[in-house]
Amino acid sequence: MKKIEFTDDFIKHLEWLARIELEDSEKKRLKEELALLLRYIDDVLSIDVEGYSPYIYPKPSMELREDIPVSDEDAYSYLSRLALEEGFVKGPVVIKKK
Amino acid sequence: MRAVDFLLSIKRGEIDDVKLIEGFRERVIAEDEKYNIFITLAEPDEAFHRKRLLSGVPIAVKDNIVTKNLRTTCASQVLENFVPSYDATVVERIKSEGGVIVGKTNMDEFAMGALGTTSYFGPTRNPLNPSLSPGGSSSGSAAAISSGLVPMALGSDTGGSIRLPAAWTGIYGLKPTYGLVSRYGLVSYSDSLDQIGPMASSIFDLELLFGVIMGWDEKDPTTYDKHVPSEVFIKRAFMNPDPHIMRNLRVALLKEPLVHEDADQKVVDRFMDYVSELEAYGAVVEEVSIPLVNKAPQIYYVIAFSDASSNLARYSGLLYGKRVVDVIDTDWDEYYMRNRKLFGWEVKRRILLGSFILSAGYYEMYYDRALRARAKLYDELNKVLAKYDVIATPGSNIPPLPLDFDASDLSRLNAIDSLLVIANLAGLPAIVIPLEVSTNTPISIQLISQKWSEDILFEIGKYIALYISKLERELEA
Amino acid sequence: MNIKIGLEVHVQLTSLKTKLFCSCSADYRGKPPNTNICPVCLGMPGSLPRVNKEAIKSAIKVALALNSNINQVLAWARKHYFYPDLPKGYQISQYDGKGVATFAKGGYINIRVNGKKKKIKIRRINIEEDPARIVYPTGDAETSSYILIDYNRSGIALLEIVTEPDMNSPEEVRAFLEKLRSILEHLEVSDLSLEGSMRADVNISVGDGERVEVKNISGLKDIEQAIRYEVARQIDVLEKGGRIERETRHWDSTRKITKPARVKEYEEDYRYMPDPNLPFYIIPDELIEEVRKTLPELPEERAARFINQHGLSEYLAHVLVSSKALADYYEKVAELSGVKGDKVAGLIVTDLLGWIDSEDLSNISRIVPPEDLAEVVKLLEKNEITIKMAKEMIPLLVRGEKPRQIIERMGWSVIRNRAVLEKIVDDVLKENPQVLKDIERNPRAVQFIIGKVLEKTGKKGDPKIIAEIVREKIRLS
Structure with missing residues (x-):
């Protein structure tokens, strides 16, 4: 893996991945702190993990849920507090506005 | 006053069970000005269940545990106006035992921080010394207990968030075995590390609250039903410890936190005095070294940042929380990206880095490797626990840090992080027991045991509380 | 030109009583918007998924019927993408890689087109949750200034069935989908006549052109229309000397055309990761055998x-x-x-x-x-x-x-009365003396007579009896 360079494009890529718009001051700060954070977590790369599986769930197997319906009036009343339109939640359009 | 004594007095008919919450709000408002403990106060009323295990006991709840019709903010501007429609399982259990939820406590935003300083609502101050941090992220819950407002509280612990504030404010805190307390209703930060746990001013109260909240929950698929029954803890919360518990107790003293370059020598020396006392009471203490412990925080951060980027992807302002952009006259990407500007900086940088770690090409390099390194640490800790009853470390190997400590370089927290996150990474139970308190240098011990073996931690904890610690002595039960 | 078509079919498991990860009813159709919801399918902070056992059994049924190999370890992955119909910012799905596995691999469906048998290979089968339903206030995505979201569908169990690009014509695709539909109907896991219960993404490549994906087409009829349109469009471009670039298109079901998807700043990076809230479930062999025994x-x-x-x-x-x-x-x-x-x-x-x-x-x-x-x-x-x-x-x-x-x-009823019919036969023979004479040379003359008789009966005469009578009369004459 080639060394990561904290270019403006890279920061823009991160903003897009995380869907968080940053102020210019934040971009500058992010570049500085990313260098510190990545240097720190890069220590993980030096750990020999040969032979270890990524999973250590403390229980052997999960239980499954029975297929029995239960209705939740509270969730409905929660949503009804939002500004609904004929019961629908209003959201922004998906197609980019010019 | 200990809740257990209070509850026994009620039982004997000496006092009325509404006594503890009388005038609570007035007292809180006065204390809150000094320490900034609560984000939201409930209206404690007398409509709690009578004659139950916790009847009338005021309990504070960390603000990342959802409470029905009581605002739950995670100390974030993003959720400033979020009023959940349901109770977390632990809150349900407390209420059904008559406990009174008195308010939601301050914390690091979305539990991300070690000092309680990343809260949108401002930092909590340490009741032992208001110029110092109470430790995070369960800062408000610790301060609520340490200041005497409540006997017990709920915290959550992803990488030490119950235990560090317990150590720094001189109270008890337990991070249970992963899967022993339901996370249903705990706002996720890093799902495989998060656990809700009890915090209390007395070890007996700690055990009682644990007994009430613990146990398998059908709503949380990561809880496990093979555990010591809750009745055992509830019963023992009113009983003295096994008087022979120290005799031949095998204690592995973890070397790394004691010799860490950032460890405070005075703290370590004083801690070692108490270790000698354990030996004097009959414990067999031997030093063990696990070098991987020093890299545990790095493993932890890779996993936690990645999980955080995933778990916090839901905050768009659409169904809950605040929005800066309205839905009309915008498009989804802009709406989403701009509403998420409301996160504080610590949260933003963790999401940004976590998103990167999970992105194409980096998952294997960082995340997968961290998961495997975690399995290795789990293995090494369990090898030690096969030979010893508990692993011991200081609750903190440094004194509480000042509120303006700059943690933008997380490696500066390696000394405390490394002794705390190991229990989360391995899913092991860990308790912090205060040994002595002072305005600048509280001393405590952390004990880590095998999975599902909280009972031994409580027994040792009670023994230390009664016979070893220099705290105002706990009364015998 | 060589045409290659591969399908990603999404079918709802409509026979289930509840959603995939919560106990909300699976019968969401026709309900007022946002009345069939709970914290889990709304992605509320703190909520956790719980896997529907019956959904797993249904998936096992389908995998067995499609001759697919079921992975013994049931594991779940988060697929991150940002869309207003996805309340958590990720969809809980399954994935081949990143430490988890797809539900089942391999398999095939035999189809028949014009009497010729062909085997269409299955690449994989996954279980995943359905997103919410988006409605446009103007009825059209292009002219609406906002959208309306109904979460009643959010969390409905879907099977994703992915084929190899084995189909070479729209007819084969239709045959495949009909066969798949029939299998699912026989298994009684899905009623695909329900609106929106079958959706598909289609990959089409023609000649040397790149692969074009047409996304989210609903219903068998539209899937076939979309493929016919897209194949014709690509052939047209190629024949005019153009090139087909790799792209994603959308099916406009009103205008019956495919349209290029909007161009994003960056391609979506799904950042798959194992879902830490859902521990592995080892599918017991007995469960598979139990399902196998009930296969219809x-x-x-x-x-x-x-x-x-x-x-x-x-x-x-x-x-x-x-x-x-x-x-x-x-x-x-x-x-x-x-x-x-x-x-x-x-x-x-x-x-x-x-x-x-x-x-x-x-x-x-x-x-x-x-x-x-x-x-x-x-x-x-x-x-x-x-x-x-x-x-x-x-x-x-x-x-x-x-x-x-x-x-x-x-006034229909067949005339079988011999006397009635004989009379009519006699009449016809009298009216057509020429024909009787021709009978030696032209055997077809018999048919002619029968036809005439039938005509006279208003087509109600029993042709068998008429033929008998005619033959008798001819022999007699």
């Missing part, structure tokens, strides 16, 4: 039974089993009438189906009750009506008339 007769076995035991032709047998409703209908009519074989099947396939919209196949029993068609078959069998009459009755039955009513109203 599948379309192919059913067709074989029709051929071997009912004496049906291969063609009719396979048409019947292309829909469970149709095959059931045939069996019911055969049972009620006591007549089986091509006569009954032909009446259904060549006549009845011509009058019923293919979308309405599942309602065939309500359009023409099997009792009614059985009666027609019985009348035919008793020679009370002719096959021609039977055929003419079908559209009237579809309109809701009863067989007896039709016969009465039309």
Whole structure:
């Protein structure tokens, strides 16, 4: 893996991945702190993990849920507090506005 | 006053069970000005269940545990106006035992921080010394207990968030075995590390609250039903410890936190005095070294940042929380990206880095490797626990840090992080027991045991509380 | 030009009673918006998923029926993408890699096109949750200034069935989808006649062109139309000397065309990761065996039974089993009438189906009750009506008339009275002396006479008896 360079494009890529718009001051700060954070977590790369599986769930197997319906009036009343339109939640359009 | 004594007095008919919450709000408002403990106060009323295990006991709840019709903010501007429609399982259990939820406590935003300083609502101050941090992220819950407002509280612990504030404010805190307390209703930060746990001013109260909240929950698929029954803890919360518990107790003293370059020598020396006392009471203490412990925080951060980027992807302002952009006259990407500007900086940088770690090409390099390194640490800790009853470390190997400590370089927290996150990474139970308190240098011990073996931690904890610690002595039960 | 088509089909498991990860009803259709919801399917902070056991059993059924290899470890992955219909910012799905695995791998479906058998390979089968439903206030995505979201569908269990690019024509795709639909119907896991219960993403490449993906087409008819359109469009571009670039397009179901998807700043990076809230579930062998034992007769076995035991032709047998409703209908009519074989099947396939919209196949029993068609078959069998009459009755039955009513109203009943028929035959022979003379040279003259007689009876004469009489008379003359 080639060394990561904290270019403006890279920061823009991160903003897009995380869907968080940053102020210019934040971009500058992010570049500085990313260098510190990545240097720190890069220590993980030096750990020999040969032979270890990524999973250590403390229980052997999960239980499954029975297929029995239960209705939740509270969730409905929660949503009804939002500004609904004929019961629908209003959201922004998906197609980019010019 | 200990809740257990209070509850026994009620039982004997000496006092009325509404006594503890009388005038609570007035007292809180006065204390809150000094320490900034609560984000939201409930209206404690007398409509709690009578004659139950916790009847009338005021309990504070960390603000990342959802409470029905009581605002739950995670100390974030993003959720400033979020009023959940349901109770977390632990809150349900407390209420059904008559406990009174008195308010939601301050914390690091979305539990991300070690000092309680990343809260949108401002930092909590340490009741032992208001110029110092109470430790995070369960800062408000610790301060609520340490200041005497409540006997017990709920915290959550992803990488030490119950235990560090317990150590720094001189109270008890337990991070249970992963899967022993339901996370249903705990706002996720890093799902495989998060656990809700009890915090209390007395070890007996700690055990009682644990007994009430613990146990398998059908709503949380990561809880496990093979555990010591809750009745055992509830019963023992009113009983003295096994008087022979120290005799031949095998204690592995973890070397790394004691010799860490950032460890405070005075703290370590004083801690070692108490270790000698354990030996004097009959414990067999031997030093063990696990070098991987020093890299545990790095493993932890890779996993936690990645999980955080995933778990916090839901905050768009659409169904809950605040929005800066309205839905009309915008498009989804802009709406989403701009509403998420409301996160504080610590949260933003963790999401940004976590998103990167999970992105194409980096998952294997960082995340997968961290998961495997975690399995290795789990293995090494369990090898030690096969030979010893508990692993011991200081609750903190440094004194509480000042509120303006700059943690933008997380490696500066390696000394405390490394002794705390190991229990989360391995899913092991860990308790912090205060040994002595002072305005600048509280001393405590952390004990880590095998999975599902909280009972031994409580027994040792009670023994230390009664016979070893220099705290105002706990009364015998 | 060589055409290669691969499908990603999403089918709802409509037979389930609850959603995939919560206990909300799976029967969301027709309910007022946002009334079939809970914290889990709204992605509320703190909520956790719980896997529906019946969904796993349904998926096992499908995997067994498609000859696919079920992964013993059931594991879940988060697929991150940002869209207003996805409340958590990720979809809980399954994935091949990143430490988790797809539900089942491999397998195939045999299809028949123009009598030729072909094997379409399955790449994988996954279980995942359905997003919410988006409605446009103006009815059109282009002109709406905001969207409306209904979470009733959010969290419904979906099966994602991905094929290899083995199909070479729209006809093969149709045959594949019909066969798949029939299998799912026979397994009783899905009723795909329900609106929106079958959706597909289609990959199409023509000649040397790159692969084009057409996303999110709903319903079998539209899937076929979209493919026909897209194949024609690509051929057109290539023939005009253009190039087909790799791209994603959307199906406009109103205008019946495919359109390029909007261009994003960056491609979506799904950042798959194992879902830490859902520990592995080891699917017990016994569970698979239990499901295997309950597997019903599948379309192919059913067709074989029709051929071997009912004496049906291969063609009719396979048409019947292309829909469970149709095959059931045939069996019911055969049972009620006591007549089986091509006569009954032909009446259904060549006549009845011509009058019923293919979308309405599942309602065939309500359009023409099997009792009614059985009666027609019985009348035919008793020679009370002719096959021609039977055929003419079908559209009237579809309109809701009863067989007896039709016969009465039309004044139909077969003339089998020999005396009556002999008289008419005599008349015809008298009127056509020439024909009688030709009979030695032209055997077709007999047919001519029979035709004339039938004409005179208003087509009500029993052709068998007429033929007998005519032959007798000729011999006598």
